[in-house]
Amino acid sequence: MSRQMLPNLAFHVLTDREWSRGRSMLEVASQAIDGGATVIQLRDKLASTRTLIEEGRALRQLTRQRGALLIVNDRVDVALAVDADGVHVGQDDMPGDLARRLLGHDRILGISAGSMDEAVAAIVAGADYLGIGPIYATRGKADAGEPLGLELIADIRKRYTTPLVAIGGITPENAEDVMRAGATGIAVITAVVNAEDISLAARQLAHALIV
Numbered sequence: 264m265s266r267q268m269l270p271n272l273a274f275h276v277l278t279d280r281e282w283s284r285g286r287s288m289l290e291v292a293s294q295a296i297d298g299g300a301t302v303i304q305l306r307d308k309l310a311s312t313r314t315l316i317e318e319g320r321a322l323r324q325l326t327r328q329r330g331a332l333l334i335v336n337d338r339v340d341v342a343l344a345v346d347a348d349g350v351h352v353g354q355d356d357m358p359g360d361l362a363r364r365l366l367g368h369d370r371i372l373g374i375s376a377g378s379m380d381e382a383v384a385a386i387v388a389g390a391d392y393l394g395i396g397p398i399y400a401t402r403g404k405a406d407a408g409e410p411l412g413l414e415l416i417a418d419i420r421k422r423y424t425t426p427l428v429a430i431g432g433i434t435p436e437n438a439e440d441v442m443r444a445g446a447t448g449i450a451v452i453t454a455v456v457n458a459e460d461i462s463l464a465a466r467q468l469a470h471a472l473i474v
Contacts, residue, residue, distance in 0.1 A: 269332070269371060269392055272472050273428055273448025275302040276465065277336065278322075280309065282457040289321050295455050296329045298465025304351060304450065306336035319345030334373065339365050349373065351394060354381060359388030373428065377408060382419050390425060394450060397431025398441060401453075413444040420445030438471035448472070 276295040278288045292303045303326055305319050319335060323345050326333040334349045335342035339362050342350040349371025352362050359374045366372055374385035375394040385393055399410050416427055429441045430450040438449055451468065458464035 269302070269426055269428075269448065273302055273392070273426065274300050274465075274469055274472060275304050275334070275428060275430075275448065275450035276300040276455045277304040277306045277450060277452045278318075279306055279452050279456050282453050284457065284459075286461075288318055289325060291456055291461060292322055292325055293329070294461035295465045296325075296331050298455070298462040298467075299469025300331065300455070300465050302332045302334055302448075302450075304334045304336050305341075305347070306452075312338075312341065315341045316344050319347060323347060332371070334371060342366070342370070349391070351375070353394075359385050359390060363389035376419075377411060377415075379415065379418060382415075382423070382425075386423060386425050392426040392428050392448070393419070394428050394430055395419070395446070396429060396450075398429045399432025399437065401431040413440065416441070416444045416446050433468070435467040435471045438468055442472055 278291060283291050303322055305322055307315055319341055323333050332348040334351050335347045336351050337356045339350050339357055350362060351373035352359060353375040363372050371391045372389060373392045373394050374390040376382040376385050382393055395416055397410050419427060426447040428448040428450050429446040433441060433449045433451050434454055455461055455464045
């Protein structure tokens, strides 16, 4: 496959069965893309590997048809199995350098960072982007730490050019501040997945990214 790259303004929507109001991942993803999401991230902490592969294949077909990217959260094996565009790993998941070796250099690797030390380690490991957060208090990730605010984004941006995707409590009201601090994109869960009108919620966030 050819080298995959994040779009200039990366707008990730993470799937989450708990917050989707009973709607399928495919329905959520389709409506999120309608609203301007450029990256769908398959995140399903409760599913079996077989189910994840089934979900991933369906989402891969959708994203190919719609011109979006598919990133798999945590699971390098599933990302490879469904020919996803990449994978995102957290600090408690597979080490970033190992994920890079398994993925090769044609797929996107995102790595979470909640400190400058973690950001530097992720860049050295070969991250194509850093997931910085939680920026604000969030209800979408039960194990999220204390909110970081915007300072870490600004500090990393002064030293490195690696794209920064902010996550945690991002809304249309604060997205502009996040982008002005130095983020090149955002990732959301409940702000879109739990919305009554997914397309409208995504559209409002996408509009707020243009500063």
